[in-house]
Amino acid sequence: MKPLPISSSDRPAAVQSTSLRQIPLLNFLSLQEQRELLRELTETHYGKGEYIFREGDPAEYFHILKEGNVKCVKSSPSGKECTLKVLMPGDLFCCEAAVFDGACHPGTAQPMGDVSVLRVSKKVYFEMLRRNPEAAIEVIRYLGNRLMEVQEKAKILALDRADQRLAALLVGMAERTGVREPQGIRLSVRLTRQDMANLIGVTTETAIRIIARFKKSKLVAGTASRLIIRDLARLKNLAST
């Protein structure tokens, strides 16, 4: 596909046309439609400690992650928190909440560092989908995949021990964000023991103890900002025992 022929005066603030071509859910649109949607997109930057939206906020927009990582967090009345997913650039988020008029966000979207987010109003987006069945089908595919992902996660939470859940998490992260390095596979997402704990439904202490065991048996190395998977095969094996 060729670059969009859009003059700089055509496009809003900081949304670069090049970035759009990397977003799967905006393919399947004619150039004309892409240009129109581009006009409706706004880009916002967030830093650590801020919120993109919180659980219970009214859901008025579709969000697309452009840069950085965002975690989707749900919390229970007792104050405990559970991280559903770490989003990567290109991921849609909160399409599931954007579904009904007056719906609220079922979870909080929290930047894991500096991030950049694209936003378009539900109304505009749905109108675009109505005109572009092919794009609607793409959204169906995306949601179907997300559904399968969460179902797999629910299965693991329901059936597996803590160490297997952690192994499965690391395998998944390695596959989605790993980069080859001499010592093994480095995760390009910063992930603290606490992050891991929240992702697999255990306490931070438990995650720390398990990672310590993994270190001893040369499965992983490093800490949050530089986590290395040293033996993917054995981790995979542990996850599916």
Add this chain to the structure above:
Amino acid sequence: MKPLPISSSDRPAAVQSTSLRQIPLLNFLSLQEQRELLRELTETHYGKGEYIFREGDPAEYFHILKEGNVKCVKSSPSGKECTLKVLMPGDLFCCEAAVFDGACHPGTAQPMGDVSVLRVSKKVYFEMLRRNPEAAIEVIRYLGNRLMEVQEKAKILALDRADQRLAALLVGMAERTGVREPQGIRLSVRLTRQDMANLIGVTTETAIRIIARFKKSKLVAGTASRLIIRDLARLKNLAST
């Protein structure tokens, strides 16, 4: 909406046109489209102990549950099983798997008694969606809701104790399938202790012990085929503590 004007010679085997109007995902179609889709639908009956499809089978059809209850089951390599959801009439199933060419079913669909299932090939269904953006948007809504449901379930599995998970399950079942009775709310779905155990990720013994405690404190009564919720408010309270 008026009844479909279809002569009995027009329609395949046992698919009654009246049943279709109760299926949310077939609304938003013109009469013409409904009639065409009807011709492509086939109905199949299954009994207990049979499988509608199994984990790993190639996914070639969209399924719609017409009558009875079906459970979606996933199993781990070690042989343990986890029930993701009890489907009710009108539910789509395995749309999530019907998403890619050559995809396989991520779980097994198991009748919980006598059931009747409608089926349409992925190809025909997608073509229909391409012609009917409104129907595609309806599928997006459906998937969005399913996604929110599973996310909520994952949160509960990750954060709550067994008794709270069971309470949450019973509250949900009461709301989806409960019928008022003098002694309380009766679940219209047959649900054994083992079913509950598989739905909340504990062993059967644990589910039995918890239900026994619930009985003592007058929260529930009865067994599988006649399960009564006697104090919904207190169950809700327990679930969200």
Add this chain to the structure above:
DNA sequence: TCAAAAACCTGATTTTCGTCATATTAATCC
């Protein structure tokens, strides 16, 4: 560069739940 804040670590103790073994009751089907 130094102080403060995160992140990481460890041990002791308790709670929760799984496992195994064995009854008892209820449902189903010739």
Add this chain to the structure above:
DNA sequence: GGATTAATATGACGAAAATCAGGTTTTTGA
């Protein structure tokens, strides 16, 4: 309606993970 199977029940024991209560090390930011 009585045999057979499925479902429910209970106890004793152990393993897994939470909790609480200290630490140390690393990272961050003024």
